[in-house]
Amino acid sequence: xxxxxxxxxxxxxxxxxAFKLEGLPIIVVFFVLIGLFIGFAPGVxxxxxxxxxxxxxxxxxxxxxxxxxxxxxxxxxxLSFPAVIALSGFLFAYVTRHFGMPWLGLAAAxxxxxxxxxxxxxLVAVIGIPSIIITIGTSFFWSGVATVLSGGMSYTxxxxxxxAINGVFAGTLFGIPAEAFWALGVAVAVxxxxxxxxxxxxxxxxxxxxxxxxxxxxxxxRERIKLFVLMGALAGFASVLMTLENLSYFPTQGQGxxxxxxxxxxxxxxxxxxxxxxVVGSFFGALIIGMLDAGIVATGVAGFxxxxxxxxxxxxxxxxxxxxxxxxxxxxxxxxxxxxT
Amino acid sequence: MSDRAYEHIVRAEKLCVSFGxxxxxxxxxxxxxxxxxVGLIGDNGAGKSTLIKTLTGVIPPSSGRLFIRDQAVDWxxxxxxxxxxxxxxxxxxxxxxxxxxxxxxxxxVGRQIVNRFGFINVREERRIANEILQRQLGFRGVGIDAxxxxxxLSGGERQGIAIGRAMHFDADxxxxxxxxxxxxxxxxxxxxxxxxxxxxxxxxAIYIEHNLAHVHALADRLVVLDRGRIVANIRxxxxxxxxxxxxxxxxxxxxxxxxxx
Numbered sequence: 043x044x045x046x047x048x049x050x051x052x053x054x055x056x057x058x059x060a061f062k063l064e065g066l067p068i069i070v071v072f073f074v075l076i077g078l079f080i081g082f083a084p085g086v087x088x089x090x091x092x093x094x095x096x097x098x099x100x101x102x103x104x105x106x107x108x109x110x111x112x113x114x115x116x117x118x119x120x121l122s123f124p125a126v127i128a129l130s131g132f133l134f135a136y137v138t139r140h141f142g143m144p145w146l147g148l149a150a151a152x153x154x155x156x157x158x159x160x161x162x163x164x165l166v167a168v169i170g171i172p173s174i175i176i177t178i179g180t181s182f183f184w185s186g187v188a189t190v191l192s193g194g195m196s197y198t199x200x201x202x203x204x205x206a207i208n209g210v211f212a213g214t215l216f217g218i219p220a221e222a223f224w225a226l227g228v229a230v231a232v233x234x235x236x237x238x239x240x241x242x243x244x245x246x247x248x249x250x251x252x253x254x255x256x257x258x259x260x261x262x263x264r265e266r267i268k269l270f271v272l273m274g275a276l277a278g279f280a281s282v283l284m285t286l287e288n289l290s291y292f293p294t295q296g297q298g299x300x301x302x303x304x305x306x307x308x309x310x311x312x313x314x315x316x317x318x319x320x321v322v323g324s325f326f327g328a329l330i331i332g333m334l335d336a337g338i339v340a341t342g343v344a345g346f347x348x349x350x351x352x353x354x355x356x357x358x359x360x361x362x363x364x365x366x367x368x369x370x371x372x373x374x375x376x377x378x379x380x381x382x383t
Numbered sequence: 384m385s386d387r388a389y390e391h392i393v394r395a396e397k398l399c400v401s402f403g404x405x406x407x408x409x410x411x412x413x414x415x416x417x418x419x420x421v422g423l424i425g426d427n428g429a430g431k432s433t434l435i436k437t438l439t440g441v442i443p444p445s446s447g448r449l450f451i452r453d454q455a456v457d458w459x460x461x462x463x464x465x466x467x468x469x470x471x472x473x474x475x476x477x478x479x480x481x482x483x484x485x486x487x488x489x490x491x492v493g494r495q496i497v498n499r500f501g502f503i504n505v506r507e508e509r510r511i512a513n514e515i516l517q518r519q520l521g522f523r524g525v526g527i528d529a530x531x532x533x534x535x536l537s538g539g540e541r542q543g544i545a546i547g548r549a550m551h552f553d554a555d556x557x558x559x560x561x562x563x564x565x566x567x568x569x570x571x572x573x574x575x576x577x578x579x580x581x582x583x584x585x586x587x588a589i590y591i592e593h594n595l596a597h598v599h600a601l602a603d604r605l606v607v608l609d610r611g612r613i614v615a616n617i618r619x620x621x622x623x624x625x626x627x628x629x630x631x632x633x634x635x636x637x638x639x640x641x642x643x644x
Binding site for chain 1: 397467473479480482483484488492493495497501502503504527
């Protein structure tokens with residue numbers, strides 16, 4: 043089965059750099075930002091407490107953006123996770139309060155998210171409704187359900203102070219908040235799923251082209267349902283982290299996280315077109331988004347400016363990414379902008 | 384590599400396919416030897432793709448028999464999946480490769496080398512992919528390796544990758560559906576080289592093509608379909624390109640005469 047090498051004109055130039063670190067542009071942005079913060083507010087950013095508070099506030103959003111990375115890699119979107127946070131948080135608080143079993147509450151919260159995921163996945167993959175449309179609908183529905191069930195009231199869970207579950211998910215280890223370890227663990231797991239597992243490869247091919255995915259023998263329905271289940275379960279878990287950190291549940295606790303989590307994914311360099319994604323990028327993207335708020339205020343810029351600066355960082359990170367990391371995507375974008383009718 | 388101890392990789396007997404009242408294929412008798420490249424030609428609507436789809440389990444026939452490796456096929460148990468298991472692979476014009484994915488993923492997707500938890504052995508897949516690229520396809524010193532993404536390949540190279548994948552997974556029959564359509568001349572040359580490799584490696588191929596010069600140069604035998612029937616079996620050695628062209632134009636004229644009558 044040997045053959046002579048194919049006749050070919052002059053050898054082509056190397057088609058890609060010899061070494062490439064995943065998410066490099068965004069890692070650079072991250073450190074530049076830290077440098078700027080230290081420059082403008084050394085008193086705050088050369089001391090531990092601010093980082094400690096980041097490690098508490100960022101993890102839930104980080105976990106959501108990791109799940110979204112997989113969803114977007116498959117060419118789908120899930121906008122219903124804030125509703126999952128509302129409903130799963132309620133399930134956790136309710137089971138904890140009325141049955142005194144917080145671990146069962148954790149299971150209920152994750153299972154609740156997974157069930158919402160099954161429904162989303164079924165509507166998307168089997169019925170064939172575009173995910174951007176259907177998850178807006180289910181988002182309204184489930185946050186409405188959460189409001190009805192909770193009567194719009196918050197639940198305080200002060201009784202969990204000092205409990206095992208609080209220690210595991212909201213305590214500290216070596217002086218570092220437990221949430222940070224959980225988020226890191228999820229990040230590593232999601233990286234391996236996307237880059238090293240059959241499931242992740244299937245998601246990438248589905249995002250690349252559903253037609254190709256079918257031809258090469260991928261069960262695109264089953265894989266997409268699994269994807270939404272995973273996203274729902276992660277949102278349920280993130281909800282428990284939020285509830286435990288505050289030791290109280292608010293029906294509104296998922297609000298405001300939608301854009302942050304999405305921004306983290308796109309800032310990190312994941313393509314909105316599906317078929318490619320970077321978990322490392324989303325990880326640092328979430329850190330940046332999570333730091334900006336407190337960071338800008340700490341540097342003494344008026345709070346009004348926060349969103350302006352977030353917007354600027356977002357746009358420049360995305361443009362930087364396209365230019366540096368993958369010039370091919372810039373061309374793709376060009377083609378899409380010009381060729382699309 | 385499988386031992387190919389059979390006479391015909393596929394043999395159809397009196398195969399008929401109807402869509403409602405429309406007869407798409409009538410009494411197809413076709414046998415393809417185990418190391419034969421058969422060119423399938425005919426006008427649009429002659430039944431070329433229907434025939435291919437029947438042989439690969441996409442369309443069930445209304446009557447007739449099929450033998451694969453000289454064994455009769457049970458139609459109730461014949462499907463795309465089954466054809467795949469019987470090592471038939473189809474290389475489509477497009478839609479065979481994931482654009483943004485590296486070649487090693489494209490070679491193995493759907494048939495990954497995994498441990499029992501489903502994690503991919505990336506190192507092994509990369510190694511084998513590079514081997515296929517260099518040994519089987521002859522991509523040497525051309526700047527393409529297992530990490531290259533499909534979007535950076537030319538049209539001809541893409542066909543080569545799809546053919547290489549089929550050969551690696553030991554397909555005994557590779558079906559090429561107009562692989563050179565819309566390719567530049569230099570690219571066509573590459574694809575024809577890849578098809579020759581199928582022959583060299585002892586496999587069979589069915590090659591659907593509009594461009595007569597390409598099939599004529601490559602096929603061991605040309606099967607001409609017209610209005611759902613096989614109207615000629617031609618050995619390229621016995622009929623040159625010009626005669627072939629004239630023959631096909633003649634067919635066209637009888638067709639129009641038939642319609643007029």
